[in-house]
Amino acid sequence: MAKRSAPEVNAGSMADIAFLLLIFFLVTTDIATDSGLNRKLPPMIEETDPPKIKERNIFQINVNRNNQIFLKSGGEEKIIGLKDLRATAVKFLDNGGGIGKDACDGCQGARNPESSDNFDKAIISLSNDRLTKYKTYIAVQNEIIAAYNTLRDREFIKRYPGMGMSYVEANERYLDPQTPPSEQENLKDKLEAIKILIPQKFSEAETKSN
Amino acid sequence: MSKFKKKKDGGLPPISTASLPDIVFMLLFFFMVATVIKEDNLLIENKLPSADQIEKLDKKNPVSYIYIGKPSANYVDKYGSEARIQLNDKYAAVDDIAPFIAAERAALREELLPKLTIALKVDSEANMGLVSDVKQELRKVNALKINYTTRKGDAVAGAQN
Numbered sequence: 001m002a003k004r005s006a007p008e009v010n011a012g013s014m015a016d017i018a019f020l021l022l023i024f025f026l027v028t029t030d031i032a033t034d035s036g037l038n039r040k041l042p043p044m045i046e047e048t049d050p051p052k053i054k055e056r057n058i059f060q061i062n063v064n065r066n067n068q069i070f071l072k073s074g075g076e077e078k079i080i081g082l083k084d085l086r087a088t089a090v091k092f093l094d095n096g097g098g099i100g101k102d103a104c105d106g107c108q109g110a111r112n113p114e115s116s117d118n119f120d121k122a123i124i125s126l127s128n129d130r131l132t133k134y135k136t137y138i139a140v141q142n143e144i145i146a147a148y149n150t151l152r153d154r155e156f157i158k159r160y161p162g163m164g165m166s167y168v169e170a171n172e173r174y175l176d177p178q179t180p181p182s183e184q185e186n187l188k189d190k191l192e193a194i195k196i197l198i199p200q201k202f203s204e205a206e207t208k209s210n
Numbered sequence: 211m212s213k214f215k216k217k218k219d220g221g222l223p224p225i226s227t228a229s230l231p232d233i234v235f236m237l238l239f240f241f242m243v244a245t246v247i248k249e250d251n252l253l254i255e256n257k258l259p260s261a262d263q264i265e266k267l268d269k270k271n272p273v274s275y276i277y278i279g280k281p282s283a284n285y286v287d288k289y290g291s292e293a294r295i296q297l298n299d300k301y302a303a304v305d306d307i308a309p310f311i312a313a314e315r316a317a318l319r320e321e322l323l324p325k326l327t328i329a330l331k332v333d334s335e336a337n338m339g340l341v342s343d344v345k346q347e348l349r350k351v352n353a354l355k356i357n358y359t360t361r362k363g364d365a366v367a368g369a370q371n
Contacts, residue, residue, distance in 0.1 A: 130339030
């Protein structure tokens, strides 16, 4: 009697149980999106006299309620397609039409006197209607950031060819918590230098209500 | 004839499924570890737009989320189909943003206060009017670091459909 061994537990349904749990987690999982376009809002200050800005230094974008993009820059006004926006913005920022103390060293543009003087003077202004779709707005923001990043990449590679990476890659590496602090310090200085060379001068007018 | 018959009665041995639970458990653990519990229960539709110039949100710094979108299907009868703001687990009005930010700030240590980022999770179909109102409100309470949360993808193609 004592010799009777314990009966073996049937583990055949183990897989079913595990599958059940697996499917539960599969269904409830929501891969979190934790990336996006970082922006800074202008602080709320009383309207002082706005500084005089020459019209040629402003790249005026207006997105209307039908999600069309009106562009006013270099003395001409036109409707522009979203896919042409990036190249046009780069052309504007990179123009380098300034002379004398406004001359632009790094610019490789057409040096059109009707367009921007240098990186520091060039301002991109964006306004939109209350009925503009958010996705259009984001696409426009994305293209503007892309234009700045294109130029920053170019200048970063030109200035620090030994790094073997572009501005965007360097920035990513700087923000990565796994990068050693000594390298982060090194990157920070270089990134700051490029940010000063090509500042994001971006102005957003208050949304028109109509 | 007998030659062929002999082979038949050998038959295929059944494949052992004894390791199947192990494999499934492995998958299970992977999903359990990779799952991030959602912070807020969404009452709104939240199909984020896509962009490709994105930066990762720095998780070391505090982040507060503001959701905007039209009420989800269950709530359309009660709240209509116009886009609304959601803070925490409730629908909110534009005026509720200032107290919300104040509450978020009160929960933080002082040295982290200037690092508070506001992540705007806005549905791609929402209108800019409401988003601008929210931005204006944020400027009033001096919460200037914002992040338009987006999915990774082609922005130009995303805006066209």
